[in-house]
Amino acid sequence: MTDDQAGGRQAPAAPAIELRGISKAFGPVQANKDISIRVMPGTIHGIIGENGAGKSTLMSILYGFYKADEGEIFINGRKTEIPDSQAAIAAGIGMVFQHFKLVENFTVLENIILGAEDGGLLRPSLSKARKVLSELAVEYELNVDPESRIDQIGVGMQQRVEILKALYRQADILILDEPTGVLTPAEADQLFRILDRLRAEGKTILLITHKLREIMEITDTVSVMRRGEMTATVKTADTSPEELAELMVGRKVLLRVDKVPARPGQTVLEVDNLRVRDPKGVERVKGIDLTVRGGEILGIAGVAGNGQSELLEVLGGMRPGHGQIRLNGTPLALEGPGSDGRARRAAGIAHVPEDRQREGLIMEFHAWENVAFGYHRDPAYQSGPLMNNAALLRDTQAKMQKFDVRPPDPSLAAKNFSGGNQQKIVVAREIERNPNLLLVGQPTRGVDIGAIEFIHKQIVALRDQGAAILLVSVELDEILSLSDRIAVMFDGRIMGERLPGETDERELGLLMAGVSGEAA
Amino acid sequence: MDRMPKWADVVLIPLISLILAAILSALVILGIGEDPVAAVKMMVSGALGSTYGWGYTLYYATNFMFTGLAVAVAFHARLFNIGGEGQAMLGGLGVAIACLYVPWPHWTLALGGAAVLAALFGAAWAAIPAWLQAKRGSHIVITTIMFNFIASAVLNYVLVNVMRPQGSMDPATARFSETVHLPTLHELLAPIGISFSKAAPANVSLLVAVAACVLVWLLIWRTRLGYEIRAYGHSETGALYAGISPVRITMIAMLISGGLAGCMAINNVMGEAERLVLNATEGAGFIGIAVALMGRSHPFGVFLSAILFGFLYQGGAELALWTSIPRELIVVIQALVILFTGALDNMVRMPLEKLFLSLRKGRA
Structure with a gap:
């Protein structure tokens, strides 16, 4: 697959994210091998692969948790070094982790400013955050009560807080790691509506998942990883779940379980x-x-x-x-x-x-x-x-x-x-x-x-x-x-x-x- | 993939830790204006240069083997038994009772009987903190420390008020009879033509301690109980899943641990002093923690590090005796060894892991 298939809108100037030849090894294990992707701004790009295929490692490199052994990262066309997560945030990258990183007994607002306070006193930061939050709520339909405590709101809401945290730090690129793992189908649908809205507003989203259905439902392009390598990058519209599964595993897989009707006994x-x-x-x-x-x-x-x-x-x-x-x-x-x-x-x-x-x-x-x-x-x-x-x-x-x-x-x-x-x-x-x-x-x-x-x-x-x-x-x-x-x-x-x-x-x-x- | 080969974990890390501790000790000795090279020579010749020195080194090592094994067994069940000191004191009481009030016909029987009673007393002393941990969740580190103080008070009371011979001013029991005298290494080795210092206190308990190392190895790595203890130590929820009762394992592991600590008394009380005196344990219970840490809770490691600490003890005593290096500095050196081999383990481990990773990558 060639790079120019990514995106699909009218040729924007530079890709929001471009990785060139990223490699990373942990001892004898080559977690990422010469990985290159380009993600155009205002698109949702899915990354799919089996456990251990190297998805999380790649995202950790992008977010500054690991340093790549080789390769370069370009953000909005500029070569960017990301030595730590502060640098990632400065480059406009936000990450929503699979396991939320929220302080349970803090309010939504307190969680959002945590680590991004302006100065030693909390009150100015809080009132600023309250204002920004209400703007964000209108812009992206991300409604959350800023005064609720995290342990009193549901999982779907907590995830919104994570997204808001990233947006509050002015992220233009959002990485979501297995975001629907803890959600009901209805909550997942809501999340996808939010992602849709974010895309419409020009944000770029990287969605890491192992659920083929989600890839098909929401992404514009999808990359498949297998054993540390990027085996394919395709337009979602041009592929099928069966094809993706085959690309992930390297052979044909049965997506439905083959079984005869049960014959229940005692x-x-x-x-x-x-x-x-x-x-x-x-x-x-x-x-x-x-x-x-x-x-x-x-x-x-x-x-x-x-x-x-x-x-x-x-x-x-x-x-x-x-x-x-x-x-x-x-x-x-x-x-x-x-x-x-x-x-x-x-x-x-x-x-x-x-x-x-x-x-x-x-x-x-x-x-x-x-x-x-x-x-x-x-x-x-x-x-x-x-x-x-x-x-x-x-x-x-x-x-x-x-x-x-x-x-x-x-x-x-x-x-x-x-x-x-x-x-x-x-x-x-x-x-x-x-x-x-x-x-x-x-x-x-x-x-x-x-x-x-x-x-x-x-x-x-x-x-x-x-x-x-x-x-x-x-x-x-x-x-x-x-x-x-x-x-x-x-x-x-x-x-x-x-x-x-x-x-x-x-x-x-x-x-x-x-x-x-x-x-x- | 393991981060580094096993030999590096077992041999290299303790070795490097030791060298670091030695370098720091040398600097301290230099700092007070003494010659570190001469000090090392003095320690080596004092602890290993004669059968007399060896006799003391092995005597201390015997104590440390028992207390080190005690800590190691509990540690496999992720229980931190800091109470070896108190359990060994109570073990001493058991030995004293066995030796004073039972007319043993021969020392072999006396040794068996005293060891059983010592183990029972030590185990009983560990049983209360174990029960509090298992049933009430009282933290075993706290309770075992407190039980050390209680043990000390109990011994004080018993020696002053109950077991002190009439007319004696010394808070100690009467001397044990000749029949329960344990053969020293001198007496054991003489028949086979090896002359060993007569004055050194190392005795047949050393062989019991070595046997205990072997038995603990069998217990931990080869029996079902050891399997359950290790499983519980690695994962309590895992143990629950497998139907291994946390209460049962906590109790059993602590009873074995306390029993081993108690057994130390056959060496220091029965083998050396031949009566029970105040503070007979001399901190060996605490050294056992360092011994177990350095020995990676493996019986063979405990054996080796017990000998090392025996050397440090005896060498240190020689140093205090013959140089102007004060006794306190010996404690500093021992503390440095404990600090580096136990507490600062990761300081050596992490760079070494990185080194091995990059070495391996170079080969790949």
Whole structure:
């Protein structure tokens, strides 16, 4: 692809951003290899790629967190050195991070001036910011109450504050890193309207995402990254999701999960009036009833933080709860002895936890140690008073081969595998136990497309063997394509149940936002 | 990808830290107008130049092995046991009770019995902070420090009011009987024709300490319990996920830790003093922290750094004895070693990591 395809409006003087031959290596890992892009002002340019493809590194170079080993950056046609984020801000670049960098107990206004105060006294800065903010609100339809505290406004609003922060610092170029990860579909739509407005006002936007749908919906041009290289830059109008996926992975991928209709059998899991309080005493799960039968996948949709994690953790034995759960008719303890992860595993419940780095794996442990994690009491792994390391190694080698873990090196520490391969280790460990019930939380978060396909196939295969599967995911696509039934959680309650063939993202999105089925 | 090869992490960093500490110590010695080269010679010959010197070096090292292992085991469960000092004091009480009130027929049995009682007393002293941590969330660093003071007060009371022989003015127990006398290195080595200083206090406890290093290695790296301790130490939520009880691991790790610290008493109380005196531990519990830090919480590292600190202790004592370098300066030198190997670890580590990264890139 040649450069002059970027943009598409009447040939403006200079690109807003131009990168020439950017390379960056971390030790032996070449994170960015000779990357060149040109982004015309007043356009939205998408950057898409698998995890570890080097998107974040590239953006960090642009924002001054890393220094490129080679290459040049031109902003509005002028060669610019960006040694730190102050320089990036001075060059008119603003960044909205995936994890917001806001002070929770400050007001919107205080957050906006933080780091950009004029002088030692706050009052003049605050009143100036208040004025600028009201102008920005009119200009871009970015309405936020400046006096609200961050912890009292929703995630979508918090993101607007991040955008306002950048605009307040007079950014003409906005970088958004996975901006819709924490938003409901409706909030994402609002965000896209804002981005549209910003583009119309001449701002340049770099959108980093792994969601093909967003790229297709909002961007003018899109660059695809794979293994540190920019493999293609195309006009969005000239491409298709399938083509982009292929460019990202390097081979054809199945975007929909290939599965036969479920043949549900006996009820495996019954949950009656489950209530869960967090350690602070706040009720997170407020009376849930659900059942999962053998041979079916029940998907729980919902925006992160609406009680799904707590539901999984109670079922997995990680925290206490109240109510009743039965597995194949046998009640399971919800607190006290017999309610821990060990008892759950003994009952035949396997658990792929939401956070593989903090829960599912010990990052410093070797792969062969992690393959026993949770099942380390299995007599097969013991020899006398000691652990049978040889047996563990053999087991790990077999699982690595079957689940195509790369590199297939059992003595590598978990932290040295890519996200997708880490997840494969967890999934292999849990699925190979042939559980009655598999709990799965965010199975493909931070996992590359190729591995997503593989992990989805494994989950469906386990279902077809007759296991009951409870899937929690914030990715609606994943819920829609994997589930045989869908329950939507909002504020600790189940808002409704739908069949994937008889619903769509819009209806689920309303349920996720707390609009009940009857009203919708 | 690891940032640098393992040997660099295990060998190079402690070595460079040590050299830096040595250079700074040399400057301090120069600063007070003494000759650092002569001081080093004095330390080496005093600590390693004779079997007498070795006898003291190894005696101190034995103490530090026990307390270093104690800190290391707790550290694998991410528990910072600062209470080795108090646990070792209580271990001394256990040893004294075993040696004074039980008519042992032979020293081997006495050693076993005293070690068990020492470990029980040390473990019991660690159990209370452990329980407070596990059940109530009271920070173990704070509670174990406080328990050091309580242990000191308890020993004071017991030695003055309970165990002091009638008529004695000395707050110490009576001397243990001859049958519980532990063979010194002199007595152990004489039958095989090696002559070892008769005056040096190193004794058979050294072998127990070395055995403890091996056992702790087995425990941490080869058993299921060690696996659970390490898993809990790396990630508490991970442990919860795997059905590993945080309360159980906290208790067990601290009991083992306290037991090891308590076992130090078979060396200093039973092997050397042969009675329990006030402040018998002489700060060895705290040195154990530095030993574990420098030894990277690995039993073999603990073994090596215990010997290093034994050398510093004995060499330092010689220095204070034969030169005008004051005793306080020896403490300064020891503190510098602790500072560089423990607290300032990253100062050496970060440049070294960068160096290895660029080396590797050069090759790629």
